[in-house]
Amino acid sequence: MTGSVVAGIGWVTSRGPGRGREAREFSMTAGPIPPVTREDVFPEPNLRFGRLPHYSRVGLAAIAFALRDAGMEHWESKRPTGIVASTRTGCLATDIEYYNTVLPEGGGLPSPNLFSCTLPTCFLGEASIQFGLTGPTLIASDPAEDALGGVRMGLENLSWGECDIMLAGHIDLPAGPAIPGILPPLAGGLFMVLENARDSAAGGYGTLDLSEGGAVRHNGIAISGLNELVRACLAFLPAGGTRSVSSLPASRPA
Amino acid sequence: MxxxxxxxxxxxxxxxxxxxxxxxxxxxxxxxxxxxxxxxxxxxxxxxxxxxxxxxxxxxxxxxxxxxxxxxxxxxxxxxxxxxxxxxxxxxxxxxxxxxxxxxxxxxxxxxxxxxxxxxxxxxxxxxxxxxxxxxxxxxxxxxxxxxxxxxxxxxxxxxxxxxxxxxxxxxxxxxxxxxxxxxxxxxxxxxxxxxxxxxxxxxxxxxxxxxxxKGIRGIGSVVGWGAANDATHVTAPARDGCGLIQAVRRAIAKASIGPDDIAAISAHGTGTVYNDSMESTAFEAVFGSRPIPLNSIKGAIGHTLGAAGGIEVAAGLRSLADRTLPPTAGFREPMEKCVFSVSPFPQPIGGGHLLSTNSGFGGINAALILKGNPE
Known part of the structure; x- marks a missing residue:
């Protein structure tokens, strides 16, 4: 299959937020994720962000950082970019928060705002609104431990011609003590901006494709997990580097 | 393909x-x-x-x-x-x-x-x-x-x-x-x-x-087109102009390599909320014009089954194509304003081989499938 260029990377992990061109290290591990504030993500006031639960903030922030890293954060008209993320626990942390508003009053005072965030896809809707993205948006619950399901599906979408740019990644948060025993091996959110490669000159953080068996490959080398993939991408782009993405302007409306 | x-x-x-x-x-x-x-x-x-x-x-x-x-x-x-x-x-x-x-x-x-x-x-x-x-x-x-x-x-x-x-x-x-x-x-x-x-x-x-x-299997029907789009407008409410659904349906029609006139019936999302049904009517009119295509929703009969809805509607849609009959829309009595499509509390005949099935959801997502019957 044709490869796709990694044009930008953004994340929120236990060490906080980051993006590829500003950080030379990456590690996603298990464990709690510190709060993400509006000031961490957007320089200007953002009415929507403050109302979001933690899961949605982590996801929206990772998408914002990935787009910023690719020079695609700003837009003037909507663009047909899709979003896909894999997860193991989805928005279970938000479910707990919402159901706490149902339990005390026997169903009398459930929070409509929290309920609207009890689908793991809702932050994709927030991102679509924030950044004008009109491609397909989906969450894939994938029991695989490599956390590459979202990237794999994003590459498939691109190869099938569903759209030309996909944000693909992974998101998980620990459920916490309310439901003990559910601890995803990787916690946080990470997204990559993937774009169909239009010529042979790979740019950005290198090229991804899928083997016949469905393995994710970076510049032709099979990758076994999300941490390995991001580290391979960061190693490909020199620190503070400006390796261009051949077909990607710094900021553009579609 | x-x-x-x-x-x-x-x-x-x-x-x-x-x-x-x-x-x-x-x-x-x-x-x-x-x-x-x-x-x-x-x-x-x-x-x-x-x-x-x-x-x-x-x-x-x-x-x-x-x-x-x-x-x-x-x-x-x-x-x-x-x-x-x-x-x-x-x-x-x-x-x-x-x-x-x-x-x-x-x-x-x-x-x-x-x-x-x-x-x-x-x-x-x-x-x-x-x-x-x-x-x-x-x-x-x-x-x-x-x-x-x-x-x-x-x-x-x-x-x-x-x-x-x-x-x-x-x-x-x-x-x-x-x-x-x-x-x-x-x-x-x-x-x-x-x-x-x-x-x-x-x-x-x-x-x-x-x-x-x-395996010597003939098949009930086929999926010939599909499309999806986000309307990027609101998390819990549909875009009034149906922009996401219009894109999804057009992508599905293009994938199927057919024209809008080939769609013989529509199995709509049809939740019964004021805004959803109005949005769907607007979107379908933008794609199909004023042709009074038979349209139904089975949610008045089986409720909104959320993540199961589209799958059940595909199974019912294939049966509709096989029997050339679109089931009634339970709960429907008086047509809503400005809806050009044929919605009925009674079964409606289907005069062609392609059925459009659509769903829309929180987060602004819209998805469309085109099913083709397998004539005897």
Whole structure:
């Protein structure tokens, strides 16, 4: 299959937020994720962000950082970019928060705002609104431990011609003590901006494709997990580097 | 691109434990929306939903598993190497509720990997599977993904299993959004006032035409087009101008290499909320003009089954094409304003071979499928 260029990377992990061109290290591990504030993500006031639960903030922030890293954060008209993320626990942390508003009053005072965030896809809707993205948006619950399901599906979408740019990644948060025993091996959110490669000159953080068996490959080398993939991408782009993405302007409306 | 057939279907709905029963009662214009007995609804303005009679859990397991057992009981054997794609929005949400109330429940069932793992094991599949969550468009997107997998040659066969339960968790949420019609939903009706929740499941076995031919299987019909788009407008409300649905339908028509005039019937999302049905009517008119295409919603009969809705609607849509009859829209009495399409409380004849099936959901997602019948 044709490869796709990694044009930008953004994340929120236990060490906080980051993006590829500003950080030379990456590690996603298990464990709690510190709060993400509006000031961490957007320089200007953002009415929507403050109302979001933690899961949605982590996801929206990772998408914002990935787009910023690719020079695609700003837009003037909507663009047909899709979003896909894999997860193991989805928005279970938000479910707990919402159901706490149902339990005390026997169903009398459930929070409509929290309920609207009890689908793991809702932050994709927030991102679509924030950044004008009109491609397909989906969450894939994938029991695989490599956390590459979202990237794999994003590459498939691109190869099938569903759209030309996909944000693909992974998101998980620990459920916490309310439901003990559910601890995803990787916690946080990470997204990559993937774009169909239009010529042979790979740019950005290198090229991804899928083997016949469905393995994710970076510049032709099979990758076994999300941490390995991001580290391979960061190693490909020199620190503070400006390796261009051949077909990607710094900021553009579609 | 490989031709994508659907070779076997099964459904479990509030109207019946199998597709034949559901189909017969759909044609009769019946509804399964009735007073809820599963949990106390005394504090909510609405108290109706469509629920499945006689569901019993084993021990502290989720009610989702008896739905899946009913779906798979007697289902066609799966080809070797068959892949698994599921669709659910809340999975074993009843187990989540039990655990949060301090009752016993298998915590491993709470993430969607719980029922996914159970299914793969029950079916003896090597593929651990993946669940697609796209809110109320989940199963439409799952069918689209399975079609793309087969069409591109990534898979020879895919089993799509769609499922969701009626739960207080979800009921309380839609109630808090004031989205439930206490009188039962009335899709595309002038006096529509909200949705009715439902529960159910569907199983759809999809395979390439070549694989089917090799097994001597003719197929019930095919998925010839699919498309999806986000309207990027609002998280819980549809775009008034239907921009996302218009894009999704146009992409599906382009994928199918047909024209708008080839669509003979529409199985709409039709939740019965004021804004959804109005948005759909606007979007369909933008694509199809003022041609009075037969259009229905089965949510007045079986409720809004969330992640199962699109899968059940595909099974019913294929039966519609086979019988050349679109089931009634239960709850519909008076046409809504400015709707040019033919909605009816009675069965309507279908005069062509392609049916459009659409769903839209929270987060702004819209998805469309085009089904083609397999004439005798």
């Amino acid at each position: 490989n031709e994508v057939l659907i070779t076997a279907t099964a459904t479990v709905t509030g109207l019946g434990p199998d597709l034949d029963t559901t189909w017969r009662r759909l044609l009769a214009g019946e509804t399964a929306v009735r007073p809820i007995r599963r949990f106390d609804v005394g504090r909510y303005p609405a108290g109706n939903a469509s629920w499945i009679e006689g569901l019993e859990s084993r021990g502290d397991r989720s009610l989702l598993f008896p739905i899946l057992e009913r779906l798979l009981d007697g289902f066609d054997p799966l080809p070797k190497g068959c892949r698994l794609v599921t669709a659910t929005t809340k999975g074993c949400i009843d187990t989540f509720e039990r655990v949060r109330k301090g009752l016993t429940g298998d915590v491993a069932d709470i993430p969607v990997s719980g029922p996914l793992t159970w299914l793969a094991s029950r079916l003896g599949l090597d593929d651990p599977g993946v669940n697609i969550n796209c809110a109320c468009a989940s199963s439409t997107m799952a069918v689209a993904r399975a079609a793309a997998m087969i069409g591109s040659g990534r898979a020879d066969a895919v089993l799509v299993v769609c499922m969701d339960l009626l739960s207080e968790f979800v009921f309380s949420g839609f109630s808090s959004l004031q989205a439930l019609d206490p009188a039962g939903c009335r899709p595309f009706d002038r006096n529509r006032n909200g949705l009715s929740l439902g529960e159910g499941g569907a199983a759809l076995l999809m395979m390439s035409a070549e694989t089917a031919r090799g």
